[in-house]
Amino acid sequence: MDESPLRLGVLDIGSNSSHLHVADLAVGHAPRPVRSVKSAVRLAEATDRRGVIGRPAVGRLIAAVREATAAAAALDVGELVPFATSALRDAANREDVAAEVRAATDVTLGFITGEQEARLTFLAARGWYGWSAGPMLLADIGGGSMELAYGAGREPEIALSLPLGAGRLTRHHLPPSPPVRKRTRKALRAHVRSVLAEATAEIAERPAPVLAVATSKTFTQLARLCGAPKAKAGPYRQRHLHRDELHPWIPKLAKLRDKERARLRGVKATRAHQILAGAIVAEGIMDVLGLDRLTICPWALREGIVLHRLAELAEGQRPCLSPGHRPATMHDARLHAVP
Numbered sequence: 001m002d003e004s005p006l007r008l009g010v011l012d013i014g015s016n017s018s019h020l021h022v023a024d025l026a027v028g029h030a031p032r033p034v035r036s037v038k039s040a041v042r043l044a045e046a047t048d049r050r051g052v053i054g055r056p057a058v059g060r061l062i063a064a065v066r067e068a069t070a071a072a073a074a075l076d077v078g079e080l081v082p083f084a085t086s087a088l089r090d091a092a093n094r095e096d097v098a099a100e101v102r103a104a105t106d107v108t109l110g111f112i113t114g115e116q117e118a119r120l121t122f123l124a125a126r127g128w129y130g131w132s133a134g135p136m137l138l139a140d141i142g143g144g145s146m147e148l149a150y151g152a153g154r155e156p157e158i159a160l161s162l163p164l165g166a167g168r169l170t171r172h173h174l175p176p177s178p179p180v181r182k183r184t185r186k187a188l189r190a191h192v193r194s195v196l197a198e199a200t201a202e203i204a205e206r207p208a209p210v211l212a213v214a215t216s217k218t219f220t221q222l223a224r225l226c227g228a229p230k231a232k233a234g235p236y237r238q239r240h241l242h243r244d245e246l247h248p249w250i251p252k253l254a255k256l257r258d259k260e261r262a263r264l265r266g267v268k269a270t271r272a273h274q275i276l277a278g279a280i281v282a283e284g285i286m287d288v289l290g291l292d293r294l295t296i297c298p299w300a301l302r303e304g305i306v307l308h309r310l311a312e313l314a315e316g317q318r319p320c321l322s323p324g325h326r327p328a329t330m331h332d333a334r335l336h337a338v339p
Contacts, residue, residue, distance in 0.1 A: 007034065008309055009077035010302045011068050013109060015044035015087035015143020015167050016217075016270050018064035021302040022075055027314045031306045037071045039064035040270065043087040044143040044167030051092035058097055061088075065105045081305060083110040085117060086144030086165060114161020118147035120304030122156040125213045127307045128299040134210030137203070139285050139294060140301070141218040141278050143167035148285075150203045157206075162199055164192060166218050166271075166278035174277060180254040185280065192284040200288060212291045214241060215300035217271060218278035223296050224266025225249060225275075239296035243286040250279050 005024040012019045020037040041064050046057030065082070072080050088094055089111045098109050112120070122138045129136070135152040146164035149156035173188045174180055214223075219241060224230065226246055228239040253261060253276040261272040271278075286294065 005032075006309075006313060007076060007078045008306060009068075009072040009075070009080040010305050011065070011072075011080060011082040011107075012302050013041065013043075013061065013064075013082070013084040013088055015085070015165070016040065016042055018061070018068060019302065020068040020071055021306070022072065022077060023306050025306065025310045025313060027310070031303070031310060035071070035075060037068055039067055042270070043091075044165075044171075045273070047087065047091060047167075047171070049171065051090065053088070053091045053093055053097055058100055061097070062101055062104045065101055065107050065109075069105060069107060079309075080107075081110070081309075082107050083112055083305075085112070085301070086114065086142055086161075087167070090144055114145050114147060115159045117142075117145075117301060118149040118159035118161055119156055120308060121147060121215055121301045122149035122151065122159065122304070123154065123307055124299040124301065124304035125215065125297045126154055127303065128297055129211060129213070133213075135207055137209035137212045137289065137291075138215070138297075139213070139219070139282075140215045141166055141281050142216060143274070146281055146285075148200065148203065150206060150209065158203055160199055162195055164195060164281050166274040166281065169277040169281065170274040178254060178257050178276075180276060182251075182254075185250065185254055185276075188277065189280055189284065192281055193288055196284055196288040203289065208290075212289075212294050213297045214282070214294040215297045217268075218275070219282060219294065220296055221266045221268060221271060221275065222246060222249075222279055222282055223294075225264055228266075228296065235298040240293045241282065241296065242293045243283060243291065246279060246283050246286075250276065250283065253279060 005026040007024050010021045018039045018041050022034040023031040024034060025031055041057060041060045043053055043057050046054040088097060091097065102108050121140050125138050138149040140147040142165045144165040144167060146162050148160045149158060151157040169188060223239050223241040226241060229237045258272040261267050261275055262269040267275055
């Protein structure tokens with residue numbers, strides 16, 4: 001097998017941003033990050049109650065994909081994996097949007113299922129913490145969905161995707177602008193706990209996790225809001241989100257306007273509108289599963305895809321693409337093969 005590194009680009013189209021993550025993969029070595037390129041797409045806020053993504057957001061998406069592919073070409077990326085998560089995956093006009101992106105950029109966006117998303121993110125967390133983490137629980141709050149996974153191995157034994165994304169809940173359960181009344185918060189809290197209690201019954205029957213891990217910008221910003229170290233402290237600094245520290249922030253966030261939330265420690269302006277819903281879901285996860293805290297993992301879905309591809313290389317599977325070919329779809333990248 002050719003032992004030269006594969007330069008892989010993972011293009012993640014999320015609820016708020018497009019994120020290109022480029023890494024060099026060599027069997028027997030940890031992935032070496034090369035560069036990241038982010039662009040705002042704001043798909044979640046541009047999705048109406050019918051699930052239709054509006055025209056301005058489609059234009060932002062096309063521009064973001066063009067920027068990402070230009071960066072990938074400049075970096076001599078040998079294989080590009082472009083995919084969209086729940087904001088586009090669950091959109092009523094997703095096929096039309098994907099067709100417009102393909103026509104304008106020659107990029108075919110793939111769609112992974114929520115269960116695949118949970119499995120790949122669990123793989124990333126296992127890669128970061130290793131076997132010493134023991135039985136592990138993973139939680140990931142996105143814009144449209146929330147993923148949970150549990151297992152003692154490299155792959156999770158249980159992988160779930162629930163319609164509890166911070167953007168989705170904000171659109172459907174909270175008023176357009178604060179303040180958010182106590183009864184509204186109580187209704188959302190009850191909804192979140194009801195969904196979680198039913199969905200996590202099998203997890204609750206398993207041995208308690210040695211490590212409970214959280215990924216995603218929502219968890220990272222909530223942890224920072226509650227006093228966790230800044231990002232510039234580096235990925236090896238321990239960061240935790242404690243339930244008793246998060247709880248008093250929920251009524252505070254409910255009173256603040258988006259601009260005021262964005263001035264809080266760790267809260268970004270692009271996520272200020274949905275941070276309250278994210279906090280309610282985060283607290284609900286810890287309450288329902290009996291967790292006092294969650295450990296924030298710096299690796300997430302994109303790194304899971306990188307590790308999955310690295311495992312394929314170790315097994316002798318050839319890259320899906322050669323340099324200069326059009327970007328791969330998720331099928332070409334064989335992510336459908338993730339157990």
